[in-house]
Amino acid sequence: MASPTTTPSSSLIFLVLLAHAAPLAVAMLDPVDFLSLQAIRKSLHDTPGSNFFASWDFTSDPCGFPGVLCDSSSSSRVVSLSLGDPRASAPGLTGRLDPALGNLSSLAELAVVPGRIFGRIPQSLYRLRNLRFLAVGHNFLSGEIPADLGLLRNLRTLDLSYNRLTGLVPRAVGSLPSLSNLVLCHNQLSGPVPPFLSRTLTRIDLTHNELSGPVPPTYLPLSLQYLSLSWNRLSGPVDRLLYRLGRLNYLDLSMNQFTGPIPGQVFGYPIKTLQLQRNAFSGLVRPARWVVIPTVDLSYNRLSGEIPPEFSTVRSLYLNSNRFTGQVPGSFVDRLLGSSIRVLYLQHNFLTGIEINPAAEIPATSSLCLQYNCMVPPVQSPCPSTAGTQKSRPTWQCREWRRRRG
Template sequence: MKSRGNPMAAASPPLLLLLVAIFSLSASMEASILHPLDFLSLQSIRKSLSDLPGSDFFSRWDFTSDPCSFPGVFCRDDRIVALALGDPRAGAMGLTGHLHPAIGRLSALSELSLVPGRVIGRIPDTLSFCSSLRFIALSGNFLSGPIPSSLSSLRLLRTIDLSFNLLSGDIPPSIFSIPALSNVVLCYNHLSGKIPSFPASSELLRLDLKHNNLSGELPVLPRSLRYFAASRNQISGPIDANLPALTNLDYLDLSMNRLTGPIPSGVFSLPLSSLLLQRNELAGPVAPAADVKIAEVDLSYNRLSGPVSPLLSGVERLYLNNNRFIGEVPARFAERLERAGMEVLYLQHNFLTGMEISPAATIPVTTSLCLQYNCMVPPVNTQCPLKAGPVKTRPAWQCPDWRA
C-alpha cells in the first residue's frame, strides 16, 4: 500500500536519512545567522576567557545555537554590534583570562565592555580595526602594558574607560585627536609622563586621570570640559591661567600634587560643585572676586596666607586648615554657622587671632567646626577631627602679634 499523507513515509531509508540531514542543516543555518567571521571571532574570544568561581556568564554560550542569543552579545542583521563580557550585576564575579586579538575582526562592533574581574595581558592592538567602535569600557581588571596608540584611528570613539587596571607608559597624544571623543577615564593605573596637549577643536567633557604617576605642568585644557580630576599625581608648576576660562567646569580635583603659585581668583567664579586643591604647595592670598557659591572647597595643607575672605562664607563645606591664614575670622562665618548654613568649616592649624562668635552660641549638630591650634583660644568648644591633635592653641612664640 502506498502512503499518500506523508511523502517521506514512502522514501527508502537512505533517502529518508538524507532528507532528515538536509532539514536539520537548514534549521541549523536558520538558527545560526551570524556572519562566519564574527562566529569564529566569538569562538576565539570565548576560548581566551573563563568565568571566575561564582560566575556563570558563559554557561549559556552554546555554539550549537544562535550566538546572537548569548548573554552579552547584541547583533544587528548578521553582525555583532555590541559585546558586554561578564555579568554586569553589582557584586557579580567577573572573568579571567585575556582579550583575544580576534576581537578586532568584529568589524561592526560599536560597543565593548568588560566587567571587573581578573582579565590580564595587554589591550589588543587589533581593536583599532573595529572602526565602528564608539564605546570602550575595560575597567577594573589587571590589564597591563601601554595604551595602544593605534586606538586613535577609531574616529567614531566617544568614550574610553580603562580605569582601575595596571596600564603603564605615556598617554598617547594622538588619542585626544579623536574628533568625537567626549569621555576619557584612565584613573587608577600606573601611567606616567606629561598630560598631552589637546587640539583646539577638542570637545572633551570628562577627563579623569587621578591616581597615576603623571608629571609636568598642566597643558591648556579644552574649554568644553565639565569634569577634570588629576589628583594623586606629580603634576607641578602653577595652576594654568586657562583654568578660569573653563566656563563649563562642574568638578575640579587637582589635590595631592606639587602645584605652586597663587590660586587665580577667576577659579572661584566657575560653575563648580567641588573645588579640590588640597595637599599642594599653593601660596599667596585667597581672593575671590565675588561671593563663592561652590558647595565644597578644599584648600587645606597648602601655603596659603593673608586674611580669610568673607566671600568664602557661602561655601557649604570649606576646608582651609593647615595653611598660614592670619587675622580674625569674618563675622559672616559665625552668622552662617548659627543658621546652619555651613556643614563644615575647618580652620585649624593656621595663625588666626579670633572669631566674632558668642561663647554661648549654639552650633548645629549637623555642622563641623574646628578652630584649634591658632593664635587664639577657641571661643566655642567643638569636636575637631583626631588628626587636628589635642593642643587647642599655638605657642605664644609662634604668634608674635597675638594679644591674649
C-alpha cells in the same frame, strides 16, 4: 588550522560550518565573526558564581548569545559585545582578551564588566574603525596603552580605569577627534598629561596615577565639564588653565604639587565640590562673588592673607593648614550659629581672633575647629585628630610670622 585572528579562507569557513551542523541562523552570521566569537570564548572563563557563558552554545545562533548584538543585514555582523553579567556586584570573567576581537570589523561597542581579566590590551583593536565605545575597567590589565588606539577616529568613550596599566598616556589618544569621555583613573600611568584636541571632550579622569609635570593651559579643551587629576605628581601653575575652563561642574586637583594662585573665577563655577587640597597653591584668595559651591576644600596649601567673607556662604569649608591671618569675618559666626555652616575648619593658620561669645553653643550639626592659631580659641568644640592637642601656636611662631610679613 589557521589562527582565529586571521581572515579564514572560504574552504575553511565551509568546513567549520559543516562540522558544527549549525542551523540556518548561524550560517547567516558572517563567518569571520563566527570564528572570532569562538576564539574569544576560549580565552575567557566564568569566575565562581558567574554563568555568563552557560548559553554560549555554538550550535545555535550566536546573535542570541548574552552580550552579543548583531545588525539585521543579510550577512549579519556583531555590532556590540558586552562580556560578562552587567548586573551590579555580579561575578566577572577571567582570562585574556583574545586578538580575535580585532576581526569584529563592524563592532561599535565593546565592554567588559568588572572581573579578573589579565594580560595586555590586544594591539588588534586598532582595526575596529567603527568603534565608538570601549570600556574594560575594573580588571587586571597590564602593560601599556597601545598607541594604535589613536587610529580609532570614531571613538567617543575610552574607559580603562582600575587596572594595572603602565607607561604614558599616548599622545595619539589625546588626538582622537571624537573623544567625549576619557577615564584612565586608578592605574600606574606615568609621564606628562598629553594635549587633548577633541572639541567634544567633556570628561577627563586621570585620578590615582603617577603622572608628572605641568599641564599647559592649551592642553585641555574648553568643552570640559568634568576634570579629575588628583593623586598624581603634577606641578606648576594652573591659574590660566582654570580661567579658561568655565564649563566645569566637577573639579578635583587635590594631592598634587600645583603652585601659584587660585583664580577667583573658579569659585563661581557650577561645582558641587571644589577639591584643591594638598598642593602648594599660594597667595591671596579672592572670590569674584559670594561662593555658592556647597563644599570647598583648600586645606594643606600655602594660601595667605585674610579669609574672604565671600566664603561664609559655603556649607563645608576646609581652610586648615594654610597661612591665613587676621580676624575671622563676623558673617561666618552668624551662619555657623544658625546651622547654615556644617563644617568650618580653620586650624593650623595664623588667625588672630574671632568675634564669638564664649558662652555660645555650636549647633550639634556643625563642626568648628580653631586650634593652633595665634589666639586662644574662645569656644570649645571638637576637632579632628589631625589637629593635634595644642590649642594655640607658640608665641614665637606668631611673632616670627608677623616679622617676616613686614
